[in-house]
Amino acid sequence: MKYAVISDIHGNLPALNSVIDDAKRNFIDEYIFVGDYYCDLAYPNEVVNTIKNIKGAHVIRGNKEKYLDGLLKSDQTEWVYDQFAPLYWNYRELDDDNLQYLIGLPEDKKIKTPNDNHKMHLFHASSFLFKSTNMGLLSSSQYAEKMIQGNFSHEEYLCYVQKILSSDDKIVEILDGLDTDIVIFGHSHIQWHAEIDKKGIINPGSCGLPLDYDKRAAYTILELNENAINILERRVPYNISDTICYTMKSELYTNAKTWCDIIFDQLNLAKDEINFFLRHVETTAKKKNDYSIPYSNTVWNEAANRWKSN
Ligand SMILES: [Fe+2]
Numbered sequence: 001m002k003y004a005v006i007s008d009i010h011g012n013l014p015a016l017n018s019v020i021d022d023a024k025r026n027f028i029d030e031y032i033f034v035g036d037y038y039c040d041l042a043y044p045n046e047v048v049n050t051i052k053n054i055k056g057a058h059v060i061r062g063n064k065e066k067y068l069d070g071l072l073k074s075d076q077t078e079w080v081y082d083q084f085a086p087l088y089w090n091y092r093e094l095d096d097d098n099l100q101y102l103i104g105l106p107e108d109k110k111i112k113t114p115n116d117n118h119k120m121h122l123f124h125a126s127s128f129l130f131k132s133t134n135m136g137l138l139s140s141s142q143y144a145e146k147m148i149q150g151n152f153s154h155e156e157y158l159c160y161v162q163k164i165l166s167s168d169d170k171i172v173e174i175l176d177g178l179d180t181d182i183v184i185f186g187h188s189h190i191q192w193h194a195e196i197d198k199k200g201i202i203n204p205g206s207c208g209l210p211l212d213y214d215k216r217a218a219y220t221i222l223e224l225n226e227n228a229i230n231i232l233e234r235r236v237p238y239n240i241s242d243t244i245c246y247t248m249k250s251e252l253y254t255n256a257k258t259w260c261d262i263i264f265d266q267l268n269l270a271k272d273e274i275n276f277f278l279r280h281v282e283t284t285a286k287k288k289n290d291y292s293i294p295y296s297n298t299v300w301n302e303a304a305n306r307w308k309s310n
Helices: 013-025 044-052 063-073 082-093 096-103 134-138 140-149 154-166 169-176 240-248 251-255 257-269 273-287 297-309
Strands: 002-006 030-033 108-112 119-123 182-184 191-196 199-204 217-224 229-236
Touching: 002 013, 002 199, 013 044, 013 217, 013 229, 013 240, 044 082, 044 096, 063 082, 063 096, 082 251, 082 257, 082 297, 134 140, 134 154, 140 273, 154 169, 154 191, 169 191, 182 217, 191 217, 191 229, 199 217, 199 229, 240 251, 240 257, 251 257, 257 273, 257 297, 273 297
Parallel strands: 002 030, 119 182, 182 199
Antiparallel strands: 002 217, 108 119, 191 199, 217 229
């Protein structure tokens, strides 16, 4: 059995289409999607329709889908925060069917190969199973810090991941207690895989918004034979300008211009620029002695204007 493992599309349809084309060329049997299908780029319905049309796909929710629960229950007259403009736009843009589909997705899922030789546990963020462990060292911000200290290759990063995970007794203990031999999660937008005590751990990185300094769309092919687990990481080029031009013409851009401009930088650089922006908003809030959360529109817009002028 050959699975295509895909995560963190963030509304980037051209990236998803290129990944699916590549998966077809690699004779994939089944697709696994582990969350965050919409938000930052302007194709929410197209992405959801594409996933819904894949027969037998295994699909779970990410934190972006979880936000929809809260929006569904809230009063839209209270949707006044510029900080959340991308979420508001997506919520209103999503067709009813697609909204209900995303809200109804499970938080995690266990699946097995048809011959029962392998079992997989899918969830979106590593914190679902690995709370208070060294997994935090594999975040996108930690990746960027590490890059600032000195460039490293992907192979070097995979060795680092293997060392980080295998030296954490808590991670080894958690893996040991699982009734599955493979765990799959995304969320960090950093592609990696590791093997600890014969258990495979896969993070396919981000299809639509990679943050590991490689702007090509990421996904991972998992091939399961009777006794073997083969993992092949794929990076697929796609037309980034198509995504940016389409988004610039949408109301998402009109409603959340600064956010979208930073996202476009992220697409082109594959670096966690949003994280730097959020730190900048925090500094602005402190300077103004305004500690409200969500950030007030005064803080958000002042931070955005200063960010644009720098
Ligand atoms: Fe994400």
